[in-house]
Amino acid sequence: MHAREQISSGQMSVVFFCFMTGSSIVNIPGPLIGYAKMGAWISLALALSTGMALLACVMYMHRRYPDLDFIEYSYALVGKWMTALLAIPFVSFLFHMTSGIVLDIGLFMTTTMMRQTPIILFLFFVFLVVALTVRSGIETMARMFFIPIVSVIGSIVAILALSYPNYKPEHLLPLMPDGIKPIALGTYFAYGFPYAELVLIAMLLPYVRKKKQGHLHRGMYLALLVNGLFLIAVTLSTIMVFGPMSEELSYSMFEVARTVDMLVVLQRIESFVGISLITASFMKASISLAALNLAVVKLFNLKDNRILVFPLTLICFLLSLLQIENGQAFWSNSVGAIHxxxxxxxxVLPLLIVATVSLFRRTP
Amino acid sequence: MAGKILLLLIVYAVIGLADLARLRKLHSREMAVYSAALLLTVYLGIDFAWDLKWPFIEEAAFSVLGKPAEFLVKILTVPS
Incomplete structure (x- = not known):
């Protein structure tokens, strides 16, 4: 991404929405219902509120330093060595995220639709396309993501609407039979995936054209709110269709789509969920890899900001393969408990540290 | 194992071809960072090809955060 690349605030809001919705719309509901039971939608609402607070922090820092990304204003505020210290977990988590997003695509395909195909094939080709996308730059990414995300949302809305005959509202009760603990556990999970991840967008905000900054704040909050509402809608849909069985399902939207059977013609539409997951996860992985690339480039103050894309992608590819060799239980624990x-x-902590220092500095 | 090594060699060759034009124009700092990234891929590649289970960031995260995460999940889980 060249320094002169710029996108509008609307495009940045779309990129942010793609990142937040990404793989979460298919991956989140099942495990979340497993943790929070029928109160999963409450956990999502609570996690969304923490996401709003984090976004407020990110946007505050962007308002103070509109031309600088997270690494650059860290350098300015806390110095070189503290930034390097904060960057170690920052970059490591970006590796984990990028490899995990693509690994989820592979696991989805080998679990549901293409069980005999080796997972390495999915990982290889998705990483190849992600690397080429990131190499083409943030402007290209922002322009190309609009139509795929509209088609993803359209598919999800269509499946939610077509599943209407299968909804049983009585499945939503009892709400909190085991008290507040399952809700808290669900909030912990939903906060980690996807809301705590939104801090990554601090690496991409400087690409917003200065003249078009006016609607940026409104657009970003709207994107996060719409993302939250979609996740809650998908979770409620899953609970109303499957009831207590929901917690056993890994890819709940896929299973909800499988129940659609209308007028003989409208059936077996779960492939649309497969397409949606791959498309949305590809966009999220591209944004994540772009942020990782930028973080490493800015950390080492490199002039060429595209040279590291392929080596970093190869690291993420190998990491995905090594993670799944530890077994799916290890990976599930990694995502659910440790993530x-x-x-x-x-x-979150590096952002809070840098934001706190910024509060005490009078001038940027 | 042979298949894995062949895959890695093909990937390295493709990356080398794709980056060749840019590599010629790199300054020393950029070359150093690029080499470090490639060394990391060699480490992971050897681990992958020979299934050595060498430690990397996941294991580091587990060792640092594993117990606190387990504790948090335990106190928030209602016994069935």
Whole structure:
């Protein structure tokens, strides 16, 4: 991404929405219902509020330093060595995220639709396309993501609407049979994936054209709110269709789509969910790899900001393969239990440290 | 194992071809960072090809955050 690349505030809002919705719309509901039971939508609402607070922090820092990304204003505020210290968990988590997003695509395909195909094939080709996308630059990414995300949202809305005959509202009760603990556990999970991850967008905000900054704040909050509402809608849909069985499902939207059977013609539409997951995860992985590339480039103050794309992609590809060789239980534990704490240590705490220092500095 | 090594060699060759034009214009700092990234891929590649289970960031995260995460999940889980 060249320094002169610029996108509008609307495009940045779309990129942000793609990143937040990404793989979460298919991956989140099942495990979340497993943690929070019928109160999963409450956990999502609580996690969304923490996301709003984090976004407020990110936008405050962007308002103070509109031309600088997270690494650059860290350098300015806390110095070189502290930034390097904060960057270690930051960059490590970006590696984990990027490899994990693509790994989820592979796991989805080998679990549901193409069980005999080796996972390495999915990982290889998705990483190849992601690397080429990131090499083409943020402007190209921002322009190309609009239509795919509209088609993803359209597919999800269509499936939610077509599943209407299968909805049983009585499945939503009882709401909190085991008290507040399952809600808290669900909030912990949903906070880690996807809301704590939004701090990454601080690496891309400087690309917003200065003249078009006016609507940026409104657009970003709207994107986050719409993302939250979609996740809640998908979770409620899953609970109303499957009831107590929901917690056993890994890819709940896929299973909801499989129940659609209308007028004989409208059936077997779960492939649309497969397409949606791959498209949305590809966009999220591209944004994540772009942020990772930028973080490393800015950390080492490199002039060529595209030279590291392929080596970093290869690292993420190998990491995906090594993660799944540890077994799916290890990976599930990594995402469910450790991911939120890791996101806090890698993204949230560094942001809070830098924002706190900024509060005490009078001039940027 | 042979298949994995062949895959890695093909990937390295493709990356080398794709980056060749840019590599010629790199300054020393950029070359150093690029080499470090490639060394990391060699480490992971050897781990992948020979299934050595060498430590990397996931294991580091587990060792640092594993116990606190387990504790948090345990106190928030209602016994069934």
């Amino acid at each position: 939120p704490l890791w996101a806090t240590a890698a993204f």
